[in-house]
Amino acid sequence: MKSDPFRISVPARIHLTLLCLESKGYRRGGGFGFAIRPGYECLFEPADRIEIADFRGSSPVHKTQTNFLRELLCQLNGGEAPGIRMTIESGHSPHVGLGSGTALALGAVEGWARMRGREMTPLEICRASGRGATSGIGVTTYFQGGFVFEVGSKQDGRQIQSSDRANGSFDRPLAMLAQGMPAWQIGLFQPKDCYCVSPEVEDEVFRGALPLSKEQVSEMLYEGVLGLVPAILEADLDCFCASLRRLQKTAWKAAERSLHDSWLPVAESILYRTGALCCALSSFGPSLLVVAEDEGSLGELREAAAPVGRLTQISVQNVGRAIGPCLS
Numbered sequence: 001m002k003s004d005p006f007r008i009s010v011p012a013r014i015h016l017t018l019l020c021l022e023s024k025g026y027r028r029g030g031g032f033g034f035a036i037r038p039g040y041e042c043l044f045e046p047a048d049r050i051e052i053a054d055f056r057g058s059s060p061v062h063k064t065q066t067n068f069l070r071e072l073l074c075q076l077n078g079g080e081a082p083g084i085r086m087t088i089e090s091g092h093s094p095h096v097g098l099g100s101g102t103a104l105a106l107g108a109v110e111g112w113a114r115m116r117g118r119e120m121t122p123l124e125i126c127r128a129s130g131r132g133a134t135s136g137i138g139v140t141t142y143f144q145g146g147f148v149f150e151v152g153s154k155q156d157g158r159q160i161q162s163s164d165r166a167n168g169s170f171d172r173p174l175a176m177l178a179q180g181m182p183a184w185q186i187g188l189f190q191p192k193d194c195y196c197v198s199p200e201v202e203d204e205v206f207r208g209a210l211p212l213s214k215e216q217v218s219e220m221l222y223e224g225v226l227g228l229v230p231a232i233l234e235a236d237l238d239c240f241c242a243s244l245r246r247l248q249k250t251a252w253k254a255a256e257r258s259l260h261d262s263w264l265p266v267a268e269s270i271l272y273r274t275g276a277l278c279c280a281l282s283s284f285g286p287s288l289l290v291v292a293e294d295e296g297s298l299g300e301l302r303e304a305a306a307p308v309g310r311l312t313q314i315s316v317q318n319v320g321r322a323i324g325p326c327l328s
Contacts, residue, residue, distance in 0.1 A: 006046040006114065007044035008107045011317040012092055013099040013141045015283040016244065017230070017253050018134070019220055020152045021160060023211035028078070028160060029152030029173060029325040032224045033137035033282075034181055035145040035317040036188075037186065040091035040103050043326060044111040047085035050074050054088045061196045065094045067226035069108050076112050076128065084115050095196035097283035102138030105129040107321065114323065123172060134160060134174025143320040145231045149177040149224065151286070160206055180318040182235040185298050189271065189288040191263045191309040197284040201259065209255035216251040223247045239280035241291055248280060256284050264288070267308050 012035070019030035050073045052066040066088075073084060086108055092098040109128045113120045122143050125283040126132050133137040136150045142288045227243025230236070245254055257264060260281070268279050271290055275297050280289045290311060292298040 005043060006111075007089075007324055007326055008042045008044065008111055009176040009322045009324075010040045010042065010091075010103040010107045011037055011141055011145055011320065012039040012103060012114060013138050014280075014287075014289050015097065015099065015135065015137050016280060016289075017220055017224070017247055017250070018160075020217065021210055021212040021252055022157075022214060022217055023217060025155055025214070025217065027152045027174075028155050028158070029135050030150050031135050031137055031152075032147075032149050032228055033135075033141065034147040035141035035320070036098075036186075036314045037162050038090070038314065039317070040100065040107065042104070042107050042111065043085075043087040043089055044115055045085045045087070045326075046115070047083045048081075049083035050077060051083065051085040052088070053085065056091055057086055059093075061094045061198075065104065068101075069104060070214040072105060072108055073112055076109065077148070080116075084112060086111060092287075093194075093196065095284075096190065096194065097197070097281070097285045099138040099141075099283070102129070102131040103142060105131050106139065106142045110321070110323075126172070128234075130270060132173060136175060139173070140175050140178055141320065143328070144178045145257040145317045145319040146178055146180045147228075148175055148179075149229055150175040160210060176228060179232055181232055181316040182237070184237055184240075185292045185295055185315060186302065186314055186316070187290040187292065187311045188314045189267060189290050189305060189309055189311045191260075191267065191286055194286055197259060197286065202284055205255050205259070212251055220247065220250050220252065223250065237277070237291075241283075244278045244280045244289075244291070253281065256280050260285050263308060267305065270304055270308060271301055271311075274301050276301055 015033040020027040052070045054062050054066045094100050106129050109125045118235045126139050137148050140148045152173050223246050231240035277291045305311045
């Protein structure tokens with residue numbers, strides 16, 4: 001067993017949209033998204049038993065996530081001794097649209113394997129984590145970072161569910177593109193009294209909005225494949241923003257955005273009036289991606305949005321997780 005403490009730094013991710021949401025299409029899941037920092041900083045140390053410490057907070061959603069991670073590590077560890085202590089030193093809260101569940105589950109599995117001196121392939125880590133059944137964006141950005149376009153897995157008739165509900169049913173998603181992104185000026189807006197979107201609420205949206213029609217899926221494909229993808233490859237910020245703005249009006253994204261009618265229209269109105277190039281909800285939200293012309297514009301947006309929420313500067317991360325020694 002490897003006894004020296006070490007850290008794993010994991011990117012968060014922006015999830016721009018799910019994609020294959022028909023009932024009888026070729027694929028299920030899939031979508032577009034990209035890795036961002038700051039993400040999640042995790043410390044792994046030997047311990048007498050399995051322990052999880054979470055410095056992000058102690059709310060019920062934090063405790064639910066740490067309980068899941070503890071159970072995951074207990075299953076991996078079996079009856080082996082000693083245990084492992086995983087400390088989440090910093091990162092985004094659960095269920096705010098930034099992929100904490102997948103990032104931390106993958107980190108927990110890889111941390112456990114490293115602590116035990118065991119070699120695991122990325123596919124083995126994904127399967128052990130139980131994540132990635134709804135979308136492969138988070139599992140791809142964990143290892144590679146950057147922008148990801150993936151088409152999910154083969155259609156098998158299973159109902160699309162929230163990532164938490166789909167645990168344990170991993171079927172490797174097919175990534176069509178994993179590409180570094182330009183260093184555009186981006187920020188993350190969260191409303192005052194930022195709240196979490198529970199798996200129960202997510203499931204209600206899935207049940208109410210799905211299945212999409214072939215035409216509705218085609219509209220998302222058009223904006224993603226002919227808009228987002230070439231914009232990334234050609235570093236075309238105008239095209240990227242135009243496509244993202246139109247993507248917000250597609251059927252699935254409209255369903256996700258409907259959860260935030262109490263603040264989202266007001267916040268976007270302020271941000272666009274102040275010069276935002278585009279705003280895009282990440283996954284179910286409430287986190288909102290904001291793209292600016294330059295760093296100065298991002299500062300102006302931060303000041304203008306202060307009455308309704310908090311805008312923080314983030315950046316694209318074009319590499320996956322980093323594993324290193326504990327130096328402190």
